[in-house]
């Protein structure tokens with residue numbers, strides 16, 4: 001029930017095409033060219049007891065087994081990992097997986113620990129019992145760790161995959177480079193988004209649901225996005241109208257290259273809305289940095305009534321700030337008119353349950 005205008009902007013020249021290019025190409029080109037992160041980019045985090053230069057990669061394949069309703073991550077091996085024991089040039093590595101955000105509390109999965117090696121072979125399947133529609137709204141986080149005898153595990157790098165653009169028919173092995181963690185504090189300044197929204201209560205050409213209207217979301221531009229990558233970022237905006245997190249509900253802008261102040265000028269249209277739905281729904285806009293295979297969440301906002309509830313159910317995502325609620329209210333109170341605002345972007349991954 002959703003469509004984007006103008007349609008030429010909706011062509012996924014950004015993420016999807018680029019991504020499928022990687023998915024269908026001959027991976028042997030990538031396999032033997034694992035970039036090493038230079039010595040100056042060292043991952044230093046409080047939770048890591050030793051900091052190592054991130055290097056090497058994970059070889060894996062993904063498969064959704066419809067019969068079992070299971071998502072399988074087949075971890076083949078890691079190659080050329082960083083040595084935590086630098087004297088003896090070795091680590092005790094294992095691989096861990098998360099689906100993020102994790103409102104359903106599916107939790108982590110881990111492989112076995114392989115001792116004294118920088119090139120561990122696992123051939124293990126990490127399994128999640130999960131519906132496909134849910135999976136399509138998740139990011140897969142695969143990370144490599146050194147298992148220390150004294151419980152002081154060290155981070156060896158991670159891979160993030162946006163499963164919403166993954167080709168699940170592709171079950172080939174991939175070997176992707178590990179990356180340092182992107183580190184943004186919940187309180188960090190994440191820039192701002194200028195947008196306009198309007199509610200058209202009576203759309204005569206809306207044939208699907210008679211007597212219903214449309215919500216238009218015009219993402220104009222963002223200012224001062226956090227430069228989490230050196231020297232710059234490639235931002236795009238993703239939109240869901242919650243509680244619907246299915247693919248139908250998802251719309252994206254194109255990816256803009258090398259800018260922290262992107263001008264998107266992209267309008268998204270959602271139909272099938274009646275006035276009473278506006279109290280229960282919430283428009284979630286998130287800004288992402290497209291970084292080759294991995295996407296990093298920069299920040300977001302949620303437009304809704306901020307009541308903590310949707311259709312009588314307690315939900316964490318109905319958490320709009322006062323400014324966000326104010327813009328949504330202005331839209332509800334002035335049908336057919338654009339209302340505009342410049343809103344700060346914030347941490348939005350904290351949603352803990354019911355992303356059904």
Ligand SMILES: *[C@@H]1O[C@H](CO)[C@@H](O)[C@H](O)[C@H]1NC(C)=O
Nearest residue numbers: 024025026027028029030031
């Ligand atoms: C991929 O490239 C390798 C090495 O160049 C080659 O041996 C192989 O046949 C190619 N595979 C396909 C499917 O093109």
Ligand SMILES: *[C@@H]1O[C@H](CO)[C@@H](O)[C@H](O)[C@H]1NC(C)=O
Nearest residue numbers: 080083088089090117118119
């Ligand atoms: C550490 O071991 C790897 C192979 O496991 C080797 O390629 C690398 O050169 C060694 N590094 C040092 C500093 O000895």
Ligand SMILES: *[C@@H]1O[C@H](CO)[C@@H](O)[C@H](O)[C@H]1NC(C)=O
Nearest residue numbers: 096098100141143158160181
């Ligand atoms: C990925 O998972 C690892 C291990 O739990 C975690 O340390 C890291 O912060 C996660 N990355 C993101 C982007 O959530």
Ligand SMILES: *[C@@H]1O[C@H](CO)[C@@H](O)[C@H](O)[C@H]1NC(C)=O
Nearest residue numbers: 112113147148149150151152
């Ligand atoms: C990992 O380290 C913990 C101690 O922190 C130890 O109890 C556990 O046995 C180790 N795992 C393996 C598989 O060696």
Ligand SMILES: *[C@@H]1O[C@H](CO)[C@@H](O)[C@H](O)[C@H]1NC(C)=O
Nearest residue numbers: 020165166167168169170171
């Ligand atoms: C995946 O394969 C199935 C059946 O083989 C097909 O119906 C579907 O369209 C394919 N999906 C993609 C994204 O290629």
Ligand SMILES: *[C@@H]1O[C@H](CO)[C@@H](O)[C@H](O)[C@H]1NC(C)=O
Nearest residue numbers: 005006220263264265266267
């Ligand atoms: C935004 O797009 C509209 C057409 O959809 C166009 O008329 C307008 O000039 C654009 N504005 C900017 C700043 O690009």
